[in-house]
Structure formats: structure tokens, C-alpha cells
Amino acid sequence: xxxxxxxxxxxxxxxxxxxxxxxxxxxxxxxxxxxxxxxxxxxxxxxxxxxxxxxxxxxxxxxxxxxxxxxxxxxxxxxxxxxxxxxxxxxxxxxxxxxxxxxxxxxxxxxxxxxxxxxxxxxxxxxxxxxxxxxxxxxxxxxxxxxxxxxxxxxxxxxxxxxxxxxxxxxxxxxxxxxxxxxxxxxxxxxxxxxxxxxxxxxxxxxxxxxxxxxxxxxxxxxxxxxxxxxxxxxxxxxxxxxxxxxxxxxxxxxxxxxxxxxxxxxxxxxxxxxxxxxxxxxxxxxxxxxxxxxxxxxxxxxxxxxxxxxxxxxxxxxxxxxxxxxxxxxxxxxxx
Numbered sequence: 001x002x003x004x005x006x007x008x009x010x011x012x013x014x015x016x017x018x019x020x021x022x023x024x025x026x027x028x029x030x031x032x033x034x035x036x037x038x039x040x041x042x043x044x045x046x047x048x049x050x051x052x053x054x055x056x057x058x059x060x061x062x063x064x065x066x067x068x069x070x071x072x073x074x075x076x077x078x079x080x081x082x083x084x085x086x087x088x089x090x091x092x093x094x095x096x097x098x099x100x101x102x103x104x105x106x107x108x109x110x111x112x113x114x115x116x117x118x119x120x121x122x123x124x125x126x127x128x129x130x131x132x133x134x135x136x137x138x139x140x141x142x143x144x145x146x147x148x149x150x151x152x153x154x155x156x157x158x159x160x161x162x163x164x165x166x167x168x169x170x171x172x173x174x175x176x177x178x179x180x181x182x183x184x185x186x187x188x189x190x191x192x193x194x195x196x197x198x199x200x201x202x203x204x205x206x207x208x209x210x211x212x213x214x215x216x217x218x219x220x221x222x223x224x225x226x227x228x229x230x231x232x233x234x235x236x237x238x239x240x241x242x243x244x245x246x247x248x249x250x251x252x253x254x255x256x257x258x259x260x261x262x263x264x265x266x267x268x269x270x271x272x273x274x275x276x277x278x279x280x281x282x283x284x285x286x287x288x289x290x291x292x293x294x295x296x297x298x299x300x301x302x303x304x305x306x307x308x309x310x311x312x313x314x315x316x317x318x319x320x321x322x323x324x325x326x327x328x329x330x331x332x333x334x335x336x337x
Contacts, residue, residue, distance in 0.1 A: 032186055041178035045250070046294055048182045050287035051189045052246045057270045057282035058196050059239025064268075065276040066200055067232045068212030069123065072264050073115070073131030076138045077237040079259035080104070080111045081244025083142065086155035086254045097160040097184065100245050108241025109234065111138075116233035120226060123215075132261055139259040154255035157248050177250060185246055192239060193283070199235065200279065208232055240267075266293075273314060275321020284322050 032051075036044045056078055063069045081104035088094040088103050119130045142149045149155065159169030159176060162184050169176045199205050207228050210218040219225050248254045257263065266289070274285020292310060296303040318325045 029190065033183075036179045036182055041174050044178040044182050045174070046291060047287065048177065048185050048250060049247070049294075050290040051185050052243050052250065053267075053270060053290055054283040054286035055189055055192045055246070056240040056243030056267060057274070057286040058192060059236040059243070060267050061271050061276050061282040062196065062200070062208075062232055062236045062239070064271060065278075065281075066205060066212060067208045067229060069120075069229065069233075070128045070268070071119075071131040071236075072128050072261060072268070073119075073133075073135030074236070074240050074267050075259050075261065075263035076115065076131075076135035077108050077112055077240040078244035078247070078263065078267070079138065079142065079254075079256075080107050081241035081246075082248040082254040082258055083149065083155070083244075084108075084241075085245050085248045086150075086157050087148075089157050090155055095158070095161050096164065097162050097249065098164060100160060100249070101188075101242065104241050104245030105238055108238045108244075112234050112237025112241070116230050116237070120229040120233050132264070135259060135264060136261060139256055139261075142256040142259055149256070152255060154253045156253050158252075160249045181250065185250075188242070188246060192242065196239070197279065204228070204231070269311060273311065273318075273321060275324040277320065278323040278327070281321045281323040288322065 032047075035047060039047075056074070059077075060071065060074050063071050084104045084107040085100045088100060094100065094103075115131070115134050118134065119127055122130060143151060146152075159173055161168045162180060167180050167184075169180075200208075207218065207223050210221075210223060211225055211228060215225060244258070247258075270285040270289045271282045272285070273289055274283065275281030289311075293303075293307055296307040296310070300306055314322075320328065
């Protein structure tokens with residue numbers, strides 16, 4: 001039974017943690033809000049891509065960093081979100097971003113629930129292989145049913161309307177994407193980060209971490225392993241599907257490539273690059289990876305070789321990720337000073 005002193009100490013630590021988060025989060029949020037007015041449009045659009053991928057990486061890290069499950073199939077949920085948007089445009093004539101997001105969430109819930117029911121019964125390499133195999137099944141369907149999905153030609157998605165039609169994309173698309181759509185994505189990003197922060201710091205999130213650290217002990221104290229993993233899998237897939245829905249209007253086209261296992265590898269790499277043991281790691285990793293990939297593509301036709309070499313060097317030199325290494329350096333500097 002906890003004593004008043006222990007409870008007060010825990011509350012003080014929690015309050016200190018919240019203050020630390022706010023001290024970093026508020027300046028970053030203000031900086032992100034003014035980005036379109038201080039950088040060129042192209043740079044703002046690249047950052048939009050990074051924020052979209054950060055939402056997907058946050059969802060992925062709920063499995064890897066907090067539940068201890070490595071998925072190689074998250075491209076499937078990203079692709080579901082993107083294809084739901086594209087199919088809503090093609091067959092229903094929908095142009096509202098809010099309806100796109102709603103449809104993508106419903107589609108992601110359905111697909112993730114089916115996949116999760118199969119996958120979370122297993123752990124370690126069996127879980128990873130199952131997620132990879134199921135995502136490849138979905139990729140094959142998108143590739144073969146070309147009369148529905150467009151096959152390798154893909155499906156085009158025009159510029160959507162925002163805020164229930166109050167903001168439209170008529171006029172200069174670059175200006176729209178670098179300002180109106182950027183801020184729209186930013187608001188969704190803030191909401192996703194806040195929601196994920198609540199989830200991982202809730203009793204549910206603590207139970208996931210207990211499962212990750214010691215499954216046997218967690219089960220002994222009454223944690224229902226399968227149910228917690230299934231819910232985590234579902235939430236993770238929905239976050240990634242939401243990212244796919246935000247990505248496709250920005251890209252203007254969706255193809256089966258985004259469901260391929262190699263795209264799942266990119267999501268894994270983003271998370272590891274930033275640091276999967278920290279909350280902010282996937283966010284930083286997604287943004288950095290996006291810029292590295294973009295500039296590597298523009299620099300040489302051998303961009304995959306260049307990007308691979310840079311990323312391997314970064315991972316080897318920063319084994320705890322960018323955020324983990326920065327935290328260690330800050331702690332060392334604090335001790336010295």
C-alpha cells in the first residue's frame with residue numbers, strides 16, 4: 001500500500017516530467033507554426049512529408065519501443081490509408097480531407113484488426129515474419145487487381161478541400177501545400193503526438209512496457225497479454241493508416257510501392273535512427289530520414305547506395321539513436337558544468 005510520502009514523491013516526479021516536456025515542446029511547436037514564413041515553399045513541403053511520416057513512425061514505435069514487437073508489415077496500414085483516399089476519390093467523388101481521414105481510420109481499423117488477430121498470438125521472429133507475409137499479400141492484391149487499384153500506374157488524388165470546404169486548393173498548388181496543407185498536417189500531428197503521449201503514459205502504456213520487459217511477470221500480476229498486444233497493434237495500425245491518408249494528397253499519386261516490404265523497412269529505419277527507446281525518437285528520425293532521402297535522390301542516381309552508407313554510419317555511430325545520443329551528451333554536459 002502506498003504511503004502519502006510515496007504518492008507525493010510520484011506526483012512531484014510526474015509534474016517535473018510534464019514541465020520538462022512543455023519546456024521543450026512549446027518552443028518547437030512555435031517554430032513549426034512559423035516555418036512556412038521563414039523557409040522556401042519546397043523546404044516546407046519536405047517538412048510536411050516528414051511530419052506525416054512521423055505520425056506513422058509514432059504508431060510503429062508503440063509496438064517496437066513500448067511493446068517489444070518488431071513489425072515488418074506497417075507499409076500495409078500506410079497503404080490502406082492511402083488507397084482508401086484514392087478509392088474514395090475515384091468511386092465516390094469525395095474531395096473533403098475530413099472524410100478522407102474518417103474513411104482511412106475505418107479502413108485501417110478493419111485491416112489492422114484482421115492482421116492483428118493473426119499476428120499478436122506470436123512473438124519475436126514469428127510475429128515479424130507474419131506481419132511481413134500479410135503485408136506482401138496486400139501488396140500483391142494491389143498489384144494484381146489493376147482495374148481497381150490502377151496497378152503500377154496507380155491512382156491520382158487531386159488537391160483536397162480542408163475544414164469542410166472552407167479552404168480549397170484552387171490556385172497555386174505549391175502555395176497551398178506549403179501553407180494551408182502544412183498547417184492542417186501540423187494540427188493533426190500535434191493531436192497525434194498528444195494522444196500518443198497520453199497512451200504511453202497511461203496505465204495501458206505502462207502495462208505494455210511491463211509486457212515488453214518481462215512477459216511472464218506481467219502475466220503473473222494479471223495483465224492479459226493477448227488483449228493488450230491486440231489493442232496496441234490496432235492503435236499502431238490506425239496511426240500509420242492516418243499517416244497514409246495525409247501523405248497521398250501531398251504526393252498526388254498512390255501506387256503499390258508504398259505497400260511493399262521495403263517501405264516497411266524505411267519506417268523501421270526512421271524509428272531506429274531517431275531512437276526507439278525515446279518518445280521523440282521516431283519523430284526526429286522520420287524528419288531526418290525524409291530530408292536525407294530527398295537530398296540523396298537529387299544528388300546522384302546511385303542515391304540508394306549513398307543513403308544506405310550514410311544511414312549505416314549514423315546508426316553505428318549513434319547506437320541509441322539521435323535523441324538517445326543527444327540525451328546522453330546533455331547529461332554529460334550537465335555533470336561537467
